[in-house]
Amino acid sequence: MTYHLAGDSTxxxxxxxxxPMTGWGxxxxxxxxxxxxxLAYGGATTESFLADGTWARLLDGVAAGDVVVIQFGHNDQKLPELGARGGYTVRLRGMVDDVRARGARPVLCTSVERRWFDGDQVIATHGDYPNAVRDLAHELDVPLIDLTAFTTWLYEDLGPEASVALLSHFAPGEHPLWPDGLADDTHFHERGARRIAAFVGRSLRAIERRDGDRPAMGSQLVS
Structure with missing residues (x-):
C-alpha cells in the first residue's frame, strides 16, 4: 500500500x-x-491541482488499496470563485469520487491553522473552509483528519512564545535565502513539520486499523 498526498505548500x-522550511508530507x-x-506543491488550489495535470498524474500512480490524503484550502480561500461551499467542495467531491473509482481510499484534511494569536488564543483564519470539509467528509463518509483543530490546540498549548519554534522564523543572517530575517506564521520549520506529520501519520494508522477489515465493494471501498 502507498500513501499519496495532494495539497499545498504546508x-x-x-x-x-x-x-528547514518544509511541509509535513x-x-x-x-x-x-x-x-x-x-505531489503537493506551493500555491496549489483544488483548481490548479486539476488544471495543471498534477491530479491526473497522482491518479496514474494509485492502485487499489492505496490511500490518498487531500489537504487544500490555504490558497483556495484567496480566490472568491472557489468559495468554501462552491468550487472548492465541488472539486474535493470529484477527487473523492476519482479515488474511490480506483478502489483506493480518500482521506480529507482540514487546513493547518496559521499561527496568529490574539492574546493566548489562536485566531481562526480559514473562515468556512474547515467546516465545509468536515461537512463533506460526513456526507460522503470519508475519514477526516482535522488539522485545523489539531494545530490550533498545539499552538495554544505551547503558547505564543514557544510555538514560534514550529514555524519558519529566522533571525537576520540566519538563513541565506532571507538575509534580513523572516517571520512566517504559515509555513513550518522542520520541527513543526515533524510534529504535524506525527499526528497525521498516527491518524492514518488509526484509520487503517479501523477500516482494515472492511472489504472492497465493486469499485468503491466501504468506508
Missing amino acids: VAPAKPDEL SYIEPVVEAPVRN
Missing part, C-alpha cells in the same frame, strides 16, 4: 534552498511505515 516536500513515511508519494 504539505509539500521541502525545496533544498529553503530548508516529508516526514510521515517513518510513522506510517509505508511508501509515501508526495
